[in-house]
Amino acid sequence: MNQTANSSSKKRRMRLPLYAAGGAVVGFISSAMFTKLPSDMNWTLSVYYDYDLLFALVALVVLVTMIWNSISLARTPSVPPEEDDMDDMQEHHALMSPAERSLGSAMMLSSFSVIASFAWVALALSLYASSRDLPKSTNLFTLGNLVAACIAVIIVVVLQSVTIKRYNRYFPDRSLDLNSRNMKKDHFEKLDEGEKWIVYRAAYRSFQTMNLLLGIGMAALVLYSALFTFAAFPIVLLSVIWIVNIGVYFRETYRAQKQ
Numbered sequence: 001m002n003q004t005a006n007s008s009s010k011k012r013r014m015r016l017p018l019y020a021a022g023g024a025v026v027g028f029i030s031s032a033m034f035t036k037l038p039s040d041m042n043w044t045l046s047v048y049y050d051y052d053l054l055f056a057l058v059a060l061v062v063l064v065t066m067i068w069n070s071i072s073l074a075r076t077p078s079v080p081p082e083e084d085d086m087d088d089m090q091e092h093h094a095l096m097s098p099a100e101r102s103l104g105s106a107m108m109l110s111s112f113s114v115i116a117s118f119a120w121v122a123l124a125l126s127l128y129a130s131s132r133d134l135p136k137s138t139n140l141f142t143l144g145n146l147v148a149a150c151i152a153v154i155i156v157v158v159l160q161s162v163t164i165k166r167y168n169r170y171f172p173d174r175s176l177d178l179n180s181r182n183m184k185k186d187h188f189e190k191l192d193e194g195e196k197w198i199v200y201r202a203a204y205r206s207f208q209t210m211n212l213l214l215g216i217g218m219a220a221l222v223l224y225s226a227l228f229t230f231a232a233f234p235i236v237l238l239s240v241i242w243i244v245n246i247g248v249y250f251r252e253t254y255r256a257q258k259q
Helices: 002-035 052-074 083-091 098-129 136-170 183-189 193-227 232-258
Strands: none
Touching: 052 098, 052 136, 098 136, 193 232
């Protein structure tokens, strides 16, 4: 065991110069690229109107997720299999049928489309509120964009309602109550111990990923401030979200230890 540990530590020490050299090369290339960036670089992502390309990309994401969600629902029968068919599936050690996999994909895509559509509305509303003094043609674009975003939200919410109703038909013992104020908490209480363990594991992985992304976002905003203009509000907002994220984790850990 000691020889194995010594050999692994030697390999790690031998790799350190390679890592340092790679970091130096990446840093040199990055600095050479950043020095060539113009200070007045256009970030509006526009072709004709300001931010029209950005909204086109967001609308494309919403459209793709809605279509994919509809296809997943179409592949899922409206009526779940009978109990005898479920027993045959369990005898063949089938953990999840194709219909259930399609339903799981529909639930996931429904969540993505809701987030993307509400982001579209938030961006469109922010642009409309800040473009009242612009030319009339630009105001028409911002107003039309806002109306399209609101229509997309209505379609997405209706599609999510259909998806959840289909889910409740397949899993009546752990159904989602759309009228409940604590829908997700009530759904979690209906899960068995194995399913709860899966949720715990997924939640912790999400927590770790969120911490990593918040750190990357903070570094990206600092780099943006150094290269272009000082951006205080996004950095403060990310810091608050990061503190709240870690604070909730430690609070729940402390509460669990007291029980």
